[in-house]
Amino acid sequence: xxxxxxxxxxxxxxxxxxxxxxxxxxxxxxxxxxxxxxxxxxxxxxxxxxxxxxxxxxxxxxxxxxxxxxxxxxxxxxxxxxxxxxxxxxxxxxxxxxxxxxxxxxxxxxxxxxxxxxxxxxxxxxxxxxxxxxxxxxxxxxxxxxxxxxxxxxxxxxxxxxxxxxxxxxxxxxxxxxxxxxxxxxxxxxxxxxxxxxxxxxxx
Amino acid sequence: xxxxxxxxxxxxxxxxxxxxxxxxxxxxxxxxxxxxxxxxxxxxxxxxxxxxxxxxxxxxxxxxxxxxxxxxxxxxxxxxxxxxxxxxxxxxxxxxxxxxxxxxxxxxxxxxxxxxxxxxxxxxxxxxxxxxxxxxxxxxxxxxxxxxxxxxxxxxxxxxxxxxxxxxxxxxxxxxxxxxxxxxxxxxxxxxxxxxxxxxxxxx
Amino acid sequence: xxxxxxxxxxxxxxxxxxxxxxxxxxxxxxxxxxxxxxxxxxxxxxxxxxxxxxxxxxxxxxxxxxxxxxxxxxxxxxxxxxxxxxxxxxxxxxxxxxxxxxxxxxxxxxxxxxxxxxxxxxxxxxxxxxxxxxxxxxxxxxxxxxxxxxxxxxxxxxxxxxxxxxxxxxxxxxxxxxxxxxxxxxxxxxxxxxxxxxxxxxxx
Amino acid sequence: xxxxxxxxxxxxxxxxxxxxxxxxxxxxxxxxxxxxxxxxxxxxxxxxxxxxxxxxxxxxxxxxxxxxxxxxxxxxxxxxxxxxxxxxxxxxxxxxxxxxxxxxxxxxxxxxxxxxxxxxxxxxxxxxxxxxxxxxxxxxxxxxxxxxxxxxxxxxxxxxxxxxxxxxxxxxxxxxxxxxxxxxxxxxxxxxxxxxxxxxxxxx
DNA sequence: TATGAATGAGCTTTCATTCAT
DNA sequence: AATGAATGAAAGCTCATTCAT
Numbered sequence: 001x002x003x004x005x006x007x008x009x010x011x012x013x014x015x016x017x018x019x020x021x022x023x024x025x026x027x028x029x030x031x032x033x034x035x036x037x038x039x040x041x042x043x044x045x046x047x048x049x050x051x052x053x054x055x056x057x058x059x060x061x062x063x064x065x066x067x068x069x070x071x072x073x074x075x076x077x078x079x080x081x082x083x084x085x086x087x088x089x090x091x092x093x094x095x096x097x098x099x100x101x102x103x104x105x106x107x108x109x110x111x112x113x114x115x116x117x118x119x120x121x122x123x124x125x126x127x128x129x130x131x132x133x134x135x136x137x138x139x140x141x142x143x144x145x146x147x148x149x150x151x152x153x154x155x156x157x158x159x160x161x162x163x164x165x166x167x168x169x170x171x172x173x174x175x176x177x178x179x180x181x182x183x184x185x186x187x188x189x190x191x192x193x194x195x196x197x198x199x200x201x202x203x204x
Numbered sequence: 205x206x207x208x209x210x211x212x213x214x215x216x217x218x219x220x221x222x223x224x225x226x227x228x229x230x231x232x233x234x235x236x237x238x239x240x241x242x243x244x245x246x247x248x249x250x251x252x253x254x255x256x257x258x259x260x261x262x263x264x265x266x267x268x269x270x271x272x273x274x275x276x277x278x279x280x281x282x283x284x285x286x287x288x289x290x291x292x293x294x295x296x297x298x299x300x301x302x303x304x305x306x307x308x309x310x311x312x313x314x315x316x317x318x319x320x321x322x323x324x325x326x327x328x329x330x331x332x333x334x335x336x337x338x339x340x341x342x343x344x345x346x347x348x349x350x351x352x353x354x355x356x357x358x359x360x361x362x363x364x365x366x367x368x369x370x371x372x373x374x375x376x377x378x379x380x381x382x383x384x385x386x387x388x389x390x391x392x393x394x395x396x397x398x399x400x401x402x403x404x405x406x407x408x
Numbered sequence: 409x410x411x412x413x414x415x416x417x418x419x420x421x422x423x424x425x426x427x428x429x430x431x432x433x434x435x436x437x438x439x440x441x442x443x444x445x446x447x448x449x450x451x452x453x454x455x456x457x458x459x460x461x462x463x464x465x466x467x468x469x470x471x472x473x474x475x476x477x478x479x480x481x482x483x484x485x486x487x488x489x490x491x492x493x494x495x496x497x498x499x500x501x502x503x504x505x506x507x508x509x510x511x512x513x514x515x516x517x518x519x520x521x522x523x524x525x526x527x528x529x530x531x532x533x534x535x536x537x538x539x540x541x542x543x544x545x546x547x548x549x550x551x552x553x554x555x556x557x558x559x560x561x562x563x564x565x566x567x568x569x570x571x572x573x574x575x576x577x578x579x580x581x582x583x584x585x586x587x588x589x590x591x592x593x594x595x596x597x598x599x600x601x602x603x604x605x606x607x608x609x610x611x612x
Numbered sequence: 613x614x615x616x617x618x619x620x621x622x623x624x625x626x627x628x629x630x631x632x633x634x635x636x637x638x639x640x641x642x643x644x645x646x647x648x649x650x651x652x653x654x655x656x657x658x659x660x661x662x663x664x665x666x667x668x669x670x671x672x673x674x675x676x677x678x679x680x681x682x683x684x685x686x687x688x689x690x691x692x693x694x695x696x697x698x699x700x701x702x703x704x705x706x707x708x709x710x711x712x713x714x715x716x717x718x719x720x721x722x723x724x725x726x727x728x729x730x731x732x733x734x735x736x737x738x739x740x741x742x743x744x745x746x747x748x749x750x751x752x753x754x755x756x757x758x759x760x761x762x763x764x765x766x767x768x769x770x771x772x773x774x775x776x777x778x779x780x781x782x783x784x785x786x787x788x789x790x791x792x793x794x795x796x797x798x799x800x801x802x803x804x805x806x807x808x809x810x811x812x813x814x815x816x
Numbered sequence: 817t818a819t820g821a822a823t824g825a826g827c828t829t830t831c832a833t834t835c836a837t
Numbered sequence: 838a839a840t841g842a843a844t845g846a847a848a849g850c851t852c853a854t855t856c857a858t
């Protein structure tokens with residue numbers, strides 16, 4: 001049995017270091033302004049090594065995106081299985097965003113700034129992921145309409161926009177202002193406010 | 205008396221052509237990826253002429269942003285004067301976004317992608333405009349809370365996020381999907397849906 | 409009979425204004441760094457007009473140089489006729505440089521920095537003028553050697569270098585330090601020191 | 613043990629190649645007219661490599677100047693220590709210039725054309741070096757005046773101008789005419805002539 | 817004469833990527 | 838695995854020169 005805290009210098013270590021460094025740098029500077037040099041420096045390795053683990057800057061970016069989408073879609077699978085009520089499903093989604101923002105703010109930031117709103121980086125394959133995500137949320141809402149759990153006089157697509165827009169703006173504002181999440185309480189308050197307004201409206 | 209439909213080749217013509225071309229190109233490629241060559245080609249003029257009218261690429265961008273902010277802040281002034289009820293103020297704001305999207309989709313797109321969500325391009329002076337805009341919306345909502353026109357158990361900042369996030373997502377999705385607005389009806393339906401959900405909630 | 413102080417806006421006026429402005433600007437920035445725009449601005453005219461009076465930037469420069477060389481060669485003709493003794497001829501030359509520095513410091517500056525030591529600007533035709541000037545000084549000194557007015561154990565070319573080098577450094581240092589000439593006295597003291605050392609040596 | 617005549621391709625090789633190439637090109641075209649392309653071509657390397665070793669064109673130029681000033685000031689330190697008599701100090705200085713002209717004509721040329729007489733390139737820090745050099749020569753001459761080794765009826769500043777002017781013109785004329793120095797004899801004859809005239813005068 | 821809009825070649829600098837070691 | 842020297846295609850900006858008015 002290997003020692004638990006051994007220094008492991010296997011392939012994964014460096015690859016992960018580069019991945020994490022890339023997230024930090026791309027978060028800070030944006031994809032196009034992030035230089036391979038910056039990423040290597042942040043990772044504490046030489047820049048030639050980046051090309052040992054990743055084919056190109058673009059591929060490195062795609063790996064980062066895949067990481068995000070995998071997590072998100074996995075979460076959505078879980079939601080569908082674990083929850084019945086639309087409120088719970090959406091609450092789980094909001095909480096996932098807030099959790100991720102707490103644990104991996106760089107990844108969330110990149111999703112928000114480089115994908116969610118950047119037409120620049122949205123190559124068709126990337127756009128596909130994004131639309132697929134929206135479709136899944138729309139499905140939740142249109143099912144909810146069928147069960148009369150959500151008003152039916154507004155297109156489900158519109159409801160999706162409103163809901164995701166609110167989530168995104170919350171997260172992205174925290175991201176842009178470097179607003180830290182202070183513990184579980186604040187997360188619940190934010191999620192609560194958001195869902196309350198979405199379901200019950202801003203009117204008192 | 206000069207002929208009515210004469211081709212006027214005054215200074216403004218070319219300057220406007222460059223401005224418009226820049227909007228189109230920046231919309232398509234993003235600010236950093238937009239090359240002066242592209243802009244010149246799009247405007248049908250030579251390379252160097254861009255620098256005859258604009259000091260630098262950055263200044264050209266700032267002029268574009270100023271154009272957007274001037275319009276938006278002017279609109280908000282007008283809102284404050286013309287409308288009393290919070291619903292009307294917010295409806296006017298939504299309609300302004302939709303109107304602008306119809307008339308100058310490039311400008312709206314640039315606002316959404318390069319300002320609203322791009323930390324990369326947000327130099328401090330630019331950030332100031334953005335925060336000032338959010339503050340004004342927050343003011344509307346916090347006044348509404350004081351008059352009991354809007355629920356008081358959610359921070360006005362949060363209400364701002366939810367509202368603007370919904371607006372932005374609507375517009376930006378249209379932008380990303382090149383979704384055309386089909387006439388006044390659709391604009392009203394969208395604005396109506398958005399305000400209904402925001403004020404009354406998604407619940408039936 | 410035209411009025412004596414009439415405002416004459418003839419060809420010469422503008423041409424001279426451009427010429428003078430060019431001297432000032434080229435003095436300040438050097439030939440290659442001087443822009444046509446700078447010259448036009450300095451002359452108070454539009455830059456297109458420069459091309460009305462001068463074929464190109466290079467030709468304008470050549471006209472300036474011609475002005476200098478014409479004056480200098482005319483002076484040397486006069487020297488040869490008016491003075492017999494080598495001391496007088498050289499004194500006249502030194503005084504001409506100092507006079508010109510007082511009257512047209514820009515022209516002297518340009519001669520020093522752009523011609524006398526700049527291989528960059530020395531196209532073959534320009535170099536010809538410069539060598540011809542050195543040859544004339546050398547002729548003076550070699551004649552003086554023949555008459556035993558100057559030591560013969562040093563090549564006349566070397567004597568030329570020493571003499572002109574001393575003159576140039578005096579003038580160019582004044583030029584570089586913007587050292588003003590204060591009246592006739594100082595000119596005579598400088599000329600005196602220079603000729604004393606040249607003829608009698610630095611030894612007491 | 614490595615082979616004695618192996619091709620060493622260490623960092624210094626290319627850096628030196630670029631340095632030398634830059635000297636040649638700047639000598640030929642002047643600093644402002646020297647293009648990075650020229651330098652790279654002359655050095656037989658690619659374009660971008662210049663920027664691998666030097667931060668910018670300006671810094672490359674500054675490194676070249678530093679090389680010159682370091683050598684010159686070191687030589688002047690040595691002079692002060694090794695020689696007492698003013699003749700010997702100045703002779704050593706002249707010989708240093710001639711030596712350098714033989715060994716590194718480009719460097720001497722650059723000093724003469726880009727520094728000694730070019731107000732264009734003289735940024736304040738560069739000017740400081742130049743003035744400091746003149747001050748040191750002036751110090752030598754004013755000490756000599758105190759010891760009655762040099763005439764006191766001429767300002768030491770003027771003596772400095774005359775001496776350095778003569779040296780410069782000698783060197784720069786050789787430089788401008790691509791005059792080669794033919795061995796030790798010629799150097800001594802030149803130095804001898806120069807010092808003889810400077811100390812004893814041109815009169816027989 | 818006089819203006820300044822218009823052109824485009826040319827320059828410095830950056831940086832993703834390759835490759836010898 | 839690891840390094841960083843080497844490459845060269847872009848990109849932003851400048852400016853001499855031309856030309857329509």
